[in-house]
Amino acid sequence: FGKITTKLCSLIILTTKSIFVKPTSRMISKAALYLLGFAASQALALDLTAAPGQVWSQQLFGAAGGNAQAYSGNGLFLTPDGSEVVAIANDGKVASYRASDGEPMWNHNPPDDDGSATFTVETFSGITFSTANSESSFMVYSVTYKDADSAGNDYTVVVKRDMAGDLLSVSPSLQGEHSGSPVVSDDGSYVFLTHNSPDKTTGYFSILTEDLGLVVTRSNAGAFAPPGIYHSPEEGFYDSIPGIADGFLNTNDLILWSLTPEATNAPVPAGRIFAFQFATNFDITAVDTLNYFNLGSNRAFQAITPPVITNKGRTVYWSTSRSEYFCFIGNPNVNRARFNRNPNLKRQFERNSQWSGQPIFSSPAVSTDGNGGAVVFGGSSSNEFFRFSHFFNGTEGEQAKVVIAPTPNTTATSTLIVTSPVIDPLARAVYYVESDGMLHQANYDTIEDIWTESITDGVQGKMALNEDGSILYVMSVEGRILALGVAEEDTSEAPTGAPVPTLPPVTSAPSVPPVGQPSDSEPSESPVAQPTGGDTSIDDTPESGAFTKSMQLAVVSLVYTFLL
Numbered sequence: 001f002g003k004i005t006t007k008l009c010s011l012i013i014l015t016t017k018s019i020f021v022k023p024t025s026r027m028i029s030k031a032a033l034y035l036l037g038f039a040a041s042q043a044l045a046l047d048l049t050a051a052p053g054q055v056w057s058q059q060l061f062g063a064a065g066g067n068a069q070a071y072s073g074n075g076l077f078l079t080p081d082g083s084e085v086v087a088i089a090n091d092g093k094v095a096s097y098r099a100s101d102g103e104p105m106w107n108h109n110p111p112d113d114d115g116s117a118t119f120t121v122e123t124f125s126g127i128t129f130s131t132a133n134s135e136s137s138f139m140v141y142s143v144t145y146k147d148a149d150s151a152g153n154d155y156t157v158v159v160k161r162d163m164a165g166d167l168l169s170v171s172p173s174l175q176g177e178h179s180g181s182p183v184v185s186d187d188g189s190y191v192f193l194t195h196n197s198p199d200k201t202t203g204y205f206s207i208l209t210e211d212l213g214l215v216v217t218r219s220n221a222g223a224f225a226p227p228g229i230y231h232s233p234e235e236g237f238y239d240s241i242p243g244i245a246d247g248f249l250n251t252n253d254l255i256l257w258s259l260t261p262e263a264t265n266a267p268v269p270a271g272r273i274f275a276f277q278f279a280t281n282f283d284i285t286a287v288d289t290l291n292y293f294n295l296g297s298n299r300a301f302q303a304i305t306p307p308v309i310t311n312k313g314r315t316v317y318w319s320t321s322r323s324e325y326f327c328f329i330g331n332p333n334v335n336r337a338r339f340n341r342n343p344n345l346k347r348q349f350e351r352n353s354q355w356s357g358q359p360i361f362s363s364p365a366v367s368t369d370g371n372g373g374a375v376v377f378g379g380s381s382s383n384e385f386f387r388f389s390h391f392f393n394g395t396e397g398e399q400a401k402v403v404i405a406p407t408p409n410t411t412a413t414s415t416l417i418v419t420s421p422v423i424d425p426l427a428r429a430v431y432y433v434e435s436d437g438m439l440h441q442a443n444y445d446t447i448e449d450i451w452t453e454s455i456t457d458g459v460q461g462k463m464a465l466n467e468d469g470s471i472l473y474v475m476s477v478e479g480r481i482l483a484l485g486v487a488e489e490d491t492s493e494a495p496t497g498a499p500v501p502t503l504p505p506v507t508s509a510p511s512v513p514p515v516g517q518p519s520d521s522e523p524s525e526s527p528v529a530q531p532t533g534g535d536t537s538i539d540d541t542p543e544s545g546a547f548t549k550s551m552q553l554a555v556v557s558l559v560y561t562f563l564l
Contacts, residue, residue: 046470048428048441051451052484055471056102060479063093063109063121068479072361072418073124073180075461076473076481079163080129080137082466085473087481092121092143096165099466099473102483106165110143111157119145126181126462131231134188137163140212142178142193151198158182158191160212171212175204179260180226180306182208185253190215192255192276194224200262205276205292216290224274225260228306228363229253233313236277237330238295238340245277245293252278254313256295256339259302261321261359268321268357270298273339295340301326305363311372319360323349323381329390331372334401345405347388349380361418367427371395377430377447379417385432385440386410387447409447414438418460424487425469431486433459439474441486455482 060068068089077086079096084105086096092110097103113119125142140160147153155173162168174195182193191208203224207215233254236247259271273295283289301320308317314330316339325347330337337344352358364378373391380386388408393399413434421432429450433439437455442448457476464473470487 046468046487046489048424048450048487049485052439052441052453052472052486055483055485057483058097058102058104058481060087060089060093060095060107060475060481062089062479063091068093070461070475070477070479071124072460073126073462074475075126075419076464076475077127077129077139077462078464078466078473080132084163085464085481085483086127086139087475087479088123088125088127088141089479090123092123094127094141094161094165097481099471099483102481108161108165108167111159111167111170113145118147118149120148122146123178124180125178128181128184130184130188131186133186133231134184136188138168138188139163140182140184140191142180142182142195144177146177154198156193156195158193158208158212160191169212171208172214174206174214174217176202179203179224183227183229183255185229186231192227192229194227194257196223196260200260203259205257205274207276207290215284216287218291220274222272223260223262225258225303226306227255227257228309228316229255230309230313233309234332235313236275237314237328238275238338239335241293241340245275246279247277250277250280252280252282254309255292256307256309256316258299258307258318258320260304261302261357265355266357268302268359270300271302271321273299275339296342299326302359304359304361308363308366310366310368310374315368315372315374317364317366317376318343319363319378321357321359323351323358323360325349325360325364325376325388327390329372329403331392331400334372336401345390345403347386347408349386349408349410350382350384352381361416362420365421365423365430367423375427375444377421377423377432379413379421379432380410383413383415383434384410385413385417385421385442385447387430411442411447419462422463422465422472424465425467429486431463431465431472433463433474435460437476439484453484456480 062068068091071090074088074090079086083099084096085099086094088094095107096105098105110121121143123143127139127141130138138160140158142156142158144154144156154176156176156178157173158171160168176195176197179194179196182191184191189210193206195204200223203220203222204217206217209215231253232251236250236254238247240246240248255276257274261268274292275295276292301324303318303320305319316328318326320326326343327345328337328339328343329345358381360381362379364376367375371392375389377387386408390403390405393402393404415434415436417432418435419433421430423430427444429441429444431441435458437458439453439455441450443450455474455476457478459474459476461475470485472484472486475481
């Protein structure tokens with residue numbers, strides 16, 4: 001017992017020295033977790049670097065030669081195991097590189113078209129991977145074949161590849177042009193996508209099987225924005241629609257999307273929210289019963305991005321026209337936030353100076369806690385980056401229904417932001433990039449720059465950050481792929497003899513927002529970004545940034561108790 005006591009005292013002294021001599025939150029977490037009998041996660045052992053360092057670079061070449069072009073919706077996508085980074089370019093070219101050193105693994109041109117020499121290939125899709133609940137691992141993406149002689153002949157296909165890049169299947173031809181990226185069901189059995197007629201007067205919603213066979217296509221008067229998906233929600237968070245849809249205890253995947261503007265430089269008309277959720281105990285052979293449904297009546301927005309769905313399927317963030325955010329912030333029994341009702345939080349940011357109706361160009365990055373709170377980062381329709389947050393006023397009774405939303409932080413940028421930011425896994429920083437290529441590492445709490453780095457040729461495509469937050473992957477418009485070191489190992493040693501199991505990665509933290517009112521817009525002139533899309537569900541694990549900070553405080557209290 002004496003030896004154990006001596007070691008425990010030594011450990012307490014070592015821990016308290018770390019805490020009180022240099023009280024950084026990372027050191028407190030690491031030392032205190034050792035005291036509690038388990039080691040910090042790998043991410044806790046990494047420090048943010050003072051400036052980015054190049055780990056490797058590659059050049060993605062186009063399907064027809066020359067540099068590939070990567071626009072909004074394209075970009076870089078880490079495989080679920082983090083071993084490879086997959087690039088997709090505007091011409092339908094896909095390639096994969098080993099994430100650690102950039103070694104090329106495979107590359108493929110888009111599937112052949114129907115043989116007509118007048119067709120060209122175009123995609124604004126990203127890569128969507130199957131989830132861990134799928135029987136097999138695969139990726140899908142959309143490609144549109146455009147007829148130079150007759151736009152009415154344009155058609156879209158979905159492409160499915162295995163994780164080695166081998167072609168598994170190609171869908172039948174679907175009407176018109178794809179809208180963003182396809183999304184995949186949690187079990188991998190179905191693929192869902194929206195696509196539009198070339199003149200954007202008709203929108204289509206299609207369901208495909210796992211082999212990309214067509215189950216059904218439904219149409220709508222008005223073009224569709226890209227879909228967002230939440231896998232296995234606790235319920236369909238909308239009021240029952242008699243004879244059409246019932247979300248009560250329905251844990252089937254929920255797909256949401258909206259209308260998208262048919263014309264640029266014109267007032268944006270009223271919009272709609274659409275949803276699809278297989279009924280409980282649905283029969284896939286009963287095709288006639290499969291259809292999407294409207295959530296509520298006319299809406300004061302349209303969008304070019306998919307919604308981001310969080311909080312066990314009860315919260316949605318919509319980046320919309322006129323530089324507004326429409327947010328449905330839900331929790332169990334918070335009925336006023338159900339998706340068929342009015343949003344309980346709105347945010348107004350600076351409008352685009354050339355077209356005041358311009359929708360926000362990209363979906364936000366969202367960091368959640370375990371009680372419906374969140375911190376939201378993104379770009380507006382103008383030269384602006386923002387951070388807003390919200391939380392519930394309590395956990396029980398009426399207070400659990402009140403959303404508190406502080407004033408957001410904003411910072412001016414030199415150019416537009418057309419791709420989503422990414423968040424450091426320890427909620428220390430957020431990374432965002434302007435369309436001219438100015439990359440920012442900004443403070444998580446204040447969004448003040450920690451460092452900036454200019455990337456030649458500009459950036460529009462999606463960025464990716466590896467699991468421990470050490471390498472940021474960015475692709476320029478001209479297809480130059482950069483792996484940048486943004487965090488490095490801490491060289492301090494763990495206490496001797498401390499156990500070192502691996503903890504789950506930390507996902508992030510919570511916070512708050514204000515209310516912007518929709519208004520009519522006067523048209524002028526502006527470039528219009530193509531829709532972006534992809535799997536937008538957020539895993540709401542309890543190991544969020546808020547949980548980490550709470551644990552730090554609890555551990556410090558425990559150490560103090562030991563000292564007493």
